Amino acid sequence: xxxxxxxxxxxxxxxxxxxNADFSNLAEALDYAAKGESGLNFYDGRGKLHATLPYxxxxxxxxxxxxxxxxxxxxxxxRVAIVxxxxxxxxxxxxxxxxxxxxxxxxxxxxxxxGHKAYVEQLKGLxxxxxxxxxxAMTEFLPYLLEATAGLELKLVGTPQTFDDLEEQSVELYxxxxxxxxxxxxxxxxxxxxxxxxxxxxxxxxxxxxxxRDGLKVRQGDRCVSWLPYYHDMxxxxxxxxxxxxxxxxxYLATRDFAMRPRLWLNLMSNNRGTISFGPPxxxxxxxxxxxxxxxxxxxxxxxxxxxxxAETIQIEILEAFAEKLKPLGFNRKAFVASYGxxxxxxxxxxxxxxxxxxxxxxxxxxLSTYQEALPVADSSEQKSSGCRTKKLxxxxxxxxxxxxxxxxxxxxxxxxxxxxxxxxxxxSVMRGYFAAPVATAKVLSADGWLNTGDIGYLxxxxxxxxxxxxxxxxxxxxxxxxxxxxFYAELQPEIRPGDASAISxxxxxxxxxxxxxxxxxxxxxxxxNELSVRLSRIIREEVGINCTIELVPAHTLPRTSSxxxxxxxxxxxxxxxxxxxxxxxxxxxxxxxxx
Amino acid sequence: xxxxxxxxxxxxxxxxxxxxxxxxxxxxxxxxxxxDLGFDSLKLMEMLEEVExxxxxxxxxxxxxxxxxxxxxxxxxxxxxGRE
Numbered sequence: 001x002x003x004x005x006x007x008x009x010x011x012x013x014x015x016x017x018x019x020n021a022d023f024s025n026l027a028e029a030l031d032y033a034a035k036g037e038s039g040l041n042f043y044d045g046r047g048k049l050h051a052t053l054p055y056x057x058x059x060x061x062x063x064x065x066x067x068x069x070x071x072x073x074x075x076x077x078x079r080v081a082i083v084x085x086x087x088x089x090x091x092x093x094x095x096x097x098x099x100x101x102x103x104x105x106x107x108x109x110x111x112x113x114x115g116h117k118a119y120v121e122q123l124k125g126l127x128x129x130x131x132x133x134x135x136x137a138m139t140e141f142l143p144y145l146l147e148a149t150a151g152l153e154l155k156l157v158g159t160p161q162t163f164d165d166l167e168e169q170s171v172e173l174y175x176x177x178x179x180x181x182x183x184x185x186x187x188x189x190x191x192x193x194x195x196x197x198x199x200x201x202x203x204x205x206x207x208x209x210x211x212x213r214d215g216l217k218v219r220q221g222d223r224c225v226s227w228l229p230y231y232h233d234m235x236x237x238x239x240x241x242x243x244x245x246x247x248x249x250x251x252y253l254a255t256r257d258f259a260m261r262p263r264l265w266l267n268l269m270s271n272n273r274g275t276i277s278f279g280p281p282x283x284x285x286x287x288x289x290x291x292x293x294x295x296x297x298x299x300x301x302x303x304x305x306x307x308x309x310x311a312e313t314i315q316i317e318i319l320e321a322f323a324e325k326l327k328p329l330g331f332n333r334k335a336f337v338a339s340y341g342x343x344x345x346x347x348x349x350x351x352x353x354x355x356x357x358x359x360x361x362x363x364x365x366x367x368l369s370t371y372q373e374a375l376p377v378a379d380s381s382e383q384k385s386s387g388c389r390t391k392k393l394x395x396x397x398x399x400x401x402x403x404x405x406x407x408x409x410x411x412x413x414x415x416x417x418x419x420x421x422x423x424x425x426x427x428x429s430v431m432r433g434y435f436a437a438p439v440a441t442a443k444v445l446s447a448d449g450w451l452n453t454g455d456i457g458y459l460x461x462x463x464x465x466x467x468x469x470x471x472x473x474x475x476x477x478x479x480x481x482x483x484x485x486x487x488f489y490a491e492l493q494p495e496i497r498p499g500d501a502s503a504i505s506x507x508x509x510x511x512x513x514x515x516x517x518x519x520x521x522x523x524x525x526x527x528x529x530n531e532l533s534v535r536l537s538r539i540i541r542e543e544v545g546i547n548c549t550i551e552l553v554p555a556h557t558l559p560r561t562s563s564x565x566x567x568x569x570x571x572x573x574x575x576x577x578x579x580x581x582x583x584x585x586x587x588x589x590x591x592x593x594x595x596x
Numbered sequence: 597x598x599x600x601x602x603x604x605x606x607x608x609x610x611x612x613x614x615x616x617x618x619x620x621x622x623x624x625x626x627x628x629x630x631x632d633l634g635f636d637s638l639k640l641m642e643m644l645e646e647v648e649x650x651x652x653x654x655x656x657x658x659x660x661x662x663x664x665x666x667x668x669x670x671x672x673x674x675x676x677x678g679r680e
Binding site: 045046111112113114115116119140141143144256259260261286290477538541542545546547 | 618629630631634635636637638640641642644645648654656657658660661662663664
């Protein structure tokens with residue numbers, strides 16, 4: 001026999017009857033999955049299988065670890081912070097917490113170019129906010145965790161081995177129950193003001209049942225493939241908890257390995273006959289841009305029946321390009337399933353129907369921006385031929401059973417079909433609130449259970465269309481940034497006063513988003529102006545890790561709301577119209593030249 | 597494997613950096629990857645695919661976080677090749 005290679009992933013067929021998350025808690029879901037043969041598989045950066053973890057083994061190892069954790073004498077519900085690398089130790093620690101009655105807190109395992117300091121600060125903030133009692137990181141991440149925990153009083157910080165060295169207690173396990181927190185999910189929002197979503201066992205089980213039974217209509221023979229990080233709701237709930245609650249095998253690729261070699265994702269789908277995979281639009285964009293079709297081995301993507309899309313507003317062009325490019329490999333564009341969700345609702349709120357592909361509502365864009373109303377444009381209509389601007393919005397489907405969506409205006413009035421407003425959601429998968437943050441909770445969650453998502457959209461015959469996502473959020477390559485975090489660095493500059501900078505995101509001609517910060521600056525000296533622009537974009541690249549265009553404008557340019565706050569929607573509108581004017585000027589100049 | 601010469605690695609890296617950089621700048625030891633060449637994590641990942649193939653190494657994700665200049669990058673690659 002050859003080397004010590006692990007050659008076989010867990011089988012697609014579990015050989016136990018499929019149950020759709022009809023369990024009272026996550027521990028019970030694992031106990032059932034453990035009766036079958038399916039489980040989790042981990043592939044490395046070259047696409048080779050490096051570890052398998054059948055659910056039976058996960059159950060046994062998680063239970064053993066739970067009994068070790070109990071020896072630490074932590075109170076029930078104590079937070080166990082886990083740096084969430086795509087590695088078998090993550091599900092092991094996560095489920096040890098389920099069995100022992102502790103709350104797992106997945107921490108980001110994402111490192112950016114030159115981002116050592118920023119990452120340590122982020123970990124530190126999350127450990128403090130979640131009031132973690134212990135924290136664990138795989139060897140690679142331990143140095144960062146140790147730096148972050150210096151000065152914090154944690155009971156134990158270490159690698160998985162540190163915890164495996166604890167003595168196993170001979171005690172009965174009493175897993176987390178329906179009304180206890182299943183985990184704390186830190187939203188990918190502000191790094192300076194993170195919010196920990198408390199999801200109860202009952203809520204997450206409800207959401208999982210909705211995803212499996214109603215959204216994806218999971219059947220025997222399904223197999224999941226994922227490169228999504230475990231510290232994001234879609235990676236954790238969608239591709240750790242949902243497959244487990246439906247006894248499906250999953251093939252994992254670390255996010256960084258996907259980013260480096262997007263083809264590995266498609267290889268896995270092809271080799272293992274994957275049927276379900278999800279990604280944000282940026283994942284599809286990266287794949288269609290970087291995968292070369294004439295690479296050595298032909299792929300067969302014909303088994304892929306659910307290509308889920310979520311996490312950002314969905315640009316239809318990106319999906320069309322992906323489908324067109326991969327059609328020769330058997331990819332069926334009808335596999336696209338648009339969805340809408342957020343950590344505050346466990347994960348999923350609505351799914352478009354499967355097997356139909358992306359459905360769009362083509363509307364009059366000018367009417368939408370002027371009247372906040374989405375008027376449909378028929379294909380051959382006069383409006384279209386007369387040149388009105390149209391916009392294709394993706395239909396995100398109807399809410400999961402038991403959930404309701406209403407659209408409200410600023411005064412809280414419910415709006416009729418096709419009128420745009422803030423999306424509110426109510427139902428059994430909604431969070432209990434933000435951890436240790438009653439004020440932030442009260443801002444988004446009403447006493448009668450309505451969650452204000454902050455996203456903007458409209459309903460049409462029960463289906464949801466999103467026109468703008470969470471207010472002001474800037475999303476670059478699948479990472480979310482709050483404008484406040486960018487503005488913070490501008491305001492640290494001696495020349496810039498608070499309120500003089502407004503960060504927004506702008507969609508470029510190729511459909512991708514880019515960050516822009518408009519800054520009020522009185523100085524007219526070109527050298528000084530230039531120096532400030534260069535300095536600011538350098539600081540943002542270093543501290544935040546993204547490229548940000550800086551536009552300097554005269555004082556009193558930034559639009560404000562009636563209450564005097566910065567209006568980012570206004571900043572965006574004004575910026576775009578200045579850009580248009582500039583283009584016009586350039587066009588005119590070019591035209592003049594030609595005329596000469 | 598024996599650690600390759602600094603200059604040898606530099607020459608190979610130089611060509612890759614020129615191909616993938618977002619900003620035009622002369623590539624010297626102290627050229628800053630983010631500020632002078634306009635890299636972000638994702639752009640660098642694209643280049644790392646080629647770096648891994650050319651040097652037949654696995655670049656540890658963590659090394660990214662302490663990367664600032666061209667020299668840092670060349671030295672990291674030398675060390676990884678030497679280790680593997």
